Amino acid sequence: MNPPDVGATVEAEDVVWLRLDTALGPVARREAARLARRVGMSASRVAEVELAVTEAATNLEKHARDGALALRVVTLPDRAAVELLSLDSGPGIQDLRSALVDGVSSSGTLGVGMGAIARSADTFDVYSVPGSGTALLARFWSGRGGDEAAVAEPAVAGLTRPISGESVCGDGWSARTEMREGGLVVTAMLCDGLGHGPLAALASERARAAFRANAHRSPEEILRALHLQLKGTRGAAVSVARADFSRGSVESCGVGNINVCVVRGDKRHALLSLPGIVGHQVPRLRTFQGQLDPSSVLVLHSDGLSDRWSPADFPGLFRRRPAVIAGHLLGQAGVRRDDAGIVVARAVAS
Template sequence: MNEQALSTGMSLMFPIGDTGGVGEIRRGAVAMAKDIHFDETQSGRIGIIVTELASNLAKHATSGELIIRHIRHRGVNGMEILSVDKGPGIADIGKCMEDGYSTAGSPGTGLGATVRLSDVFDIYSQENKGTVIVSQSWAKKLPATEMSHVQIGAICLPMHGEKACGDGWALHHGSEGLHLLVSDGLGHGIIAAQATIAAIAHFNETPERTPREMMHSVHQALRSTRGTALAAVAIKPEEAMLTFAGVGNIAGTILDGTKPRGLASYNGIVGHQVHKIQEIQYPWPEDAVLVMHSDGLSNRWKLEDYPGLRQRHCSLIAAILYRDYQRGRDDVTVLVVRHQ
């Protein structure tokens, strides 16, 4: 995996149309696993998971994508594989979901090995709308408390035909909570990516600044770039508070099961023209989910259209919004966070 992919949270996407490409995707995924120092056994497992998910897409869905990214938590490396399709859906999953889906059982759709080999597995399927599956594998077992405490779902992909991604995101677990940054460099391609890489490098140097300080400081640091739409967030679960500062088109929404609450950004371009940087505080209820996205995703989505999805793995939420609301003519980022 290239350096940029690691530093900006970029995902890699493999379209699946027929069985022909499965071997190539498997080789790519295994190479990635080795890049992040998975051992022989762990890389082998990634190969099996990718083969199973890709073969299923080719067999059961009209078309689909596997989306792969490097994940990291408290210094431990991992890989996430998302399977995303608009196929017929899996009929028996509905029943599994009623009873509360257990990763112990196999849904009997050729997902047996994926369920068994994944450290984290979740699936969401709707008849005639399609299926999304998340599989995460970690190099070292993470404590269960750690895993239930915070959940991140993310998709960050360049516009079709571009290698460089102008979007990016970063996250830091601080002593008091989470710090996030989402950046959409103006335009797309290399020049857009330069602005985002600079913003994220800046975030990573001193991530625990307040969102307001972060926005001011990145604004100064990006003067030589083309500029970016940027949003910074701090979540302090113990104070049940989320602080947001945004300039430009980064959308943020807090979902807590009541009316969705949109986060307010100001107009401008970070690095060039910024009229106002202001922090706004929002309540962060215990079971809240934060969805942030660049304008590569339409803002017309409603999570109510997907019964029960808010309670599912954040990666499934990100994958479904990407599948159904990507505009297809820009880089796209969807970041979903739950922190209790």
């Protein structure tokens, strides 16, 4: 696999969330086609995306206890993709290898159509825990002009979900990846605008703009710049973390209830955040430091996810692609009574 794309800023895209109900298939197909045309896909490629999304929706309707599809456009400097995440809370897949064979299905599995999705997608990944839940990722790049476009995996992925009843999310994220001295460096920001709805989303929009202008600076300097830009808004909880995988170090500066941690093996190591509200009142800022190894995973999430999750509950998850990690954690630990946001970064893509 080629190395992750570096030297660019990526950030939160609009996510179409479709919960499991009787109209899921037709609605998902229509939304997927709209996004595929938006990124300039050919008619034949649009049809492939429609088929894959319809298969994923059918699987949820037939087999999942509860779940949702998330559809969005993912952009890199020179290309764009339609990304599908299928998330459910169970029952999980007993035999994942067999489920990927076309036409194989048994009670309690999501087997029908998974082989077709994997075959048509440029990027495919699935993680499942029997008795728990499943996260399926399928990414379809526009153009399909070369092998690199088909296999490149972003080193960082994020996902947001609005509180039930709102169309916009008050959580937002941005991240920058770059190469330094032969190793990957990821700088990530997660903002949780106070409250919900458009005014909370405005705070996150301003935070993303300030991050883009200051991403080359230290986490503490970035947070200070965000504090100035968020004045006049509701304010927000914000954390900025920089993971330097070449040096094996991570540093974080945060204010408010954003969880920042490093996952190593089946343990997670938290980096502290300070009380306050960015844009209103912040204490004297401090930077907290931690250690990384090449297989470590950096995770930032808002209080829209419970902080009671443990890596030990998800064997093998943190060796998966960042988008799968983010989706499964949000699906398993997310709470519907609040906006939710999560960012995941890792140096080694599976």
